[in-house]
Amino acid sequence: MPFFQNLSIQSRLLLFVIGPVFALSCILLLFDFKEQLQREEDKLSQHALTTAKFLSAVIHNQTELHSKDYIGRLLKASQLNREPYLSLIISDADNQAIANLGTSFNISETLPQQDTIVMQQNTHDITMVKVFSTESTHRLLGYVFVAIDKGSLIEDHRQAFIKNVGYITLALILCSILVSWVSRSISQPIRDMTSALKRFVIGSQQVSQGKNTLPEIQSLQSTINQISRDMQHVEADMRHRIQDAQAQLRYQARHDALTGLVNRQELERRLQQALQDVKQHRANHVFCYM
Known part of the structure; x- marks a missing residue:
């Protein structure tokens, strides 16, 4: 296409190298963002279910359920305070909160009949496990709710994604500066040689080029400089020959x-x-x- 054919080396490098690298980096980062978010959600869901079942299993009677010291030890044993996205509420059989850990969340007054279930409520995934007594009556003692704050989780991952995109952008800007410098070191000598060859075409013999650090450019410049020197020698020799011929013709025209x-x-x-x-x-x- 004419548009691409007219692009300079610098523009082609920026368009065909930096542009695709940036796009590919963002796409890979987006896929990684989704994958990490899904892994984190799965891990938290498993942790929430395990914690809820653990707390439900270790509470054996109503007395334990209402003992603040006992519940405090259970909450400490659950290690939920190490998980910033998990919150916990322990309630009695009437769904009245007895203890909580982490950020608060709302619990629906109408609870499902299942013993264990994961409910979605606003920005939280709530794992509910019923607590039953160990008596033969299998009496309901209360509920254990462990919630995952998906809103905060997604927001934190989104901020991390934006930060990573910023890092990639900064890195590509630095790469663009480096590419521009490299392309100029290649294109500028080529432009100089093109200008010199144009002067050579119209008759100028002063087309010598300076030294470049790139071996390929140095070889081309050396060839042009050698051609320039050879042409200068040829031109000087031709001038001498013409002067001698003119002098001889003048002598022959004036003498017998x-x-x-x-x-x-x-x-x-x-x-x-x-x-x-x-x-x-x-x-x-x-x-x-x-």
Whole structure:
């Protein structure tokens, strides 16, 4: 296409190298963002379910459920305080909160009949496990709710994604500067050589080029410099040959080939010149005719 053919080396490098690298980096980063987010959600969901079942299993009676010291030890044992996106609520059989850990979240007044279920509520995924007594009556003691704050999780990952895109952009800007410098180091000598060759075409022999650090450019510049020197030598030799030929033609035109004396045409020219000199400067001349 004419548009791409007219692009400079710098523009082509920026368009065909930096542009695709930036696009590919963003795409890979987006896929990695989604994959990491999914892995984090799966890990938190598994942790929430495990924690809820653990707390449900270790509470054996109503007394334990209402013991603050016991519940405190359970919450500490659950290690949920190490998970910033997990929150916990323990409630009694009437769904009245007894203890909580982490950020608060709302619990629906109407609870499902299942013993274990994962519910979605606004920006939270809530794992609910019912707590039953170990008696033969299998009496309901309360509920354990472990919630995943997906809103905060997604927002933190989004901020990390934006930060990584910023790092990639900064890195590509630095790469663009480096590419521009490299492309100029290549394109500028080529432009100089092109200009020199144009001068050479119109007759100028001063087309010598300076040294470049790139071996390929150095080789091309050396070739052009050698051509320039050779052409200067050829031109100087041609001038000398032309001058010699002109001098020889003038001598042959004014002298007799046999005797080497001036011929009649040269005699008349000299007489005419002498007469002009007499008229203009009143000079004296002697003419001897034999």
